Structure formats: structure tokens, C-alpha cells
Amino acid sequence: MDSGDSRRKWQGIQAITNYKTTSPACDSDASLPDALNDFYIWFKAQNNVAVRKTIPPPYDQVLCLSMADVKRTLCRVNPWKSAGPDNIPDRVLRECAEQLAEVFTDIFNISLCSAVVPTCLKTTTIVLVPKKSMVSCLNDYRPVTLTLIVMKCFERLVMRHIKT
Known part of the structure; x- marks a missing residue:
């Protein structure tokens, strides 16, 4: 068996272990969308911690983002x-980076100092993308x-700090 042919390796392992692939049942049960919704809504935990703007001592904070770094990232x-x-379209953030950098720098640094990400930044939308064409x-x-x-x-910005 060729060492670069991983597909044949997996087929061999499946043959040895008598593994049978079964496609999940696609019934027309109306509870499936509700079950998916219940699963994904679990990730929407509430974070009601009040955030106040305080300037921590420089020796207490591990990471303090600069306005120039935030502006560069927005650009x-x-x-x-x-x-x-x-x-909010991406181009708005990009074009208004100069005006928004100071505000977002404060928000990011307060978040890092308090170790709490504001709830409004954790908002997501789940979109279902087809795996197959049919x-x-x-x-x-x-x-x-x-x-x-x-x-x-x-x-x-945090990743860049971690990588360095």
C-alpha cells in the first residue's frame, strides 16, 4: 500500500474493523429544526456584567492595545x-477607522482588563450552508x-499578541 494514499488506508481500516457507513436518517420530522435551534441557542449565554472605564496600572495589565494597532487592524x-x-458593512469600518479607533481601543482594553467580553460583541448569526449541491x-x-x-x-489583535 502506498504511504501517500490515505483514502486506501482508511478503506483498509474500515474493511478490517467491519465499519459500515450509514447516512443519518432524513425523516420529515418537524422536531428536527427545533432540536437544531435548541442546540445552537445554548451558546447564547447571557453576560450582564456592567463595564466601567477605568485605567488599570500598567504593571497589572498583561496586554494593552494601542490606538495605532486598532486603527491598522480596522484598515x-x-x-x-x-x-x-x-x-454594518466592512467598508464602513475600514473607511471610518480613524474615527472609530479610539472608541474601540477603549472598549478592547476595558474588556481585556476586566477579562469580560461585552455581550454586544458576542452576537453571532448561524447560517446553514449546504454540504452538497442537492x-x-x-x-x-x-x-x-x-x-x-x-x-x-x-x-x-489578541492573537497577534499571543503569537509574539
Whole structure:
């Protein structure tokens, strides 16, 4: 068996273990959409922690984002991506980066200091994308979450810090 042919390896393992692939039943049960909804709504936990703007001592905070970094990240937003749940187009954030950088820098630094992400930044929309060209049941979809572009920028800034 060729070491680069992973498909044949898996077929061999399935033959040895007598593994049978079964496609999930695609019944027309009306409770399936409700079950999917109940599953995904579980991720929408409430975060009602009040956030106050306080400036922590510099030695207490591990990560403090600069306004220049936030502005640079907002300027790099791809204007052709779809808008998140807030329906704010990416190009608006990109074009208004100069004006928004100070506000988002404060929000991000307060969030990092308090170790709490504001609820409004955690909003997502789950969109079902077909796995196949011919969809015959709900199992033929995969869930994709659309998150806020501002949150993606925040994640990029934190990731950049972690990687360094």
C-alpha cells in the first residue's frame, strides 16, 4: 500500500474493523429544526456584567492595545466579506477607522482588563450552508457562524499578541 494514499488506508481500516457507513436518517420530522435551534441557542449565554472605564496600572495589565494597532487592524478589514449580525458593512469600518479607533481601543482594553467580553460583541448569526449541491434533508447542511467584524478585529489583535 502506498504511504501517500490515505483514502486506501482508511478503506483498509474500515474493511478490517467491519465499519459500515450509514447516512443519518432524513425523516420529515418537524422536531428536527427545533432540536437544531435548541442546540445552537445554548451558546447564547447571557453576560450582564456592567463595564466601567477605568485605567488599570500598567504593571497589572498583561496586554494593552494601542490606538495605532486598532486603527491598522480596522484598515485591513476585507470590504468584500459579508456583514455580521449588526449589518454594518466592512467598508464602513475600514473607511471610518480613524474615527472609530479610539472608541474601540477603549472598549478592547476595558474588556481585556476586566477579562469580560461585552455581550454586544458576542452576537453571532448561524447560517446553514449546504454540504452538497442537492440538499435532501437538514443533515445536508453545515452551520456557519457570522460574527461581528469588530470582534474579529479584537481576536486578531489578541492573537497577534499571543503569537509574539
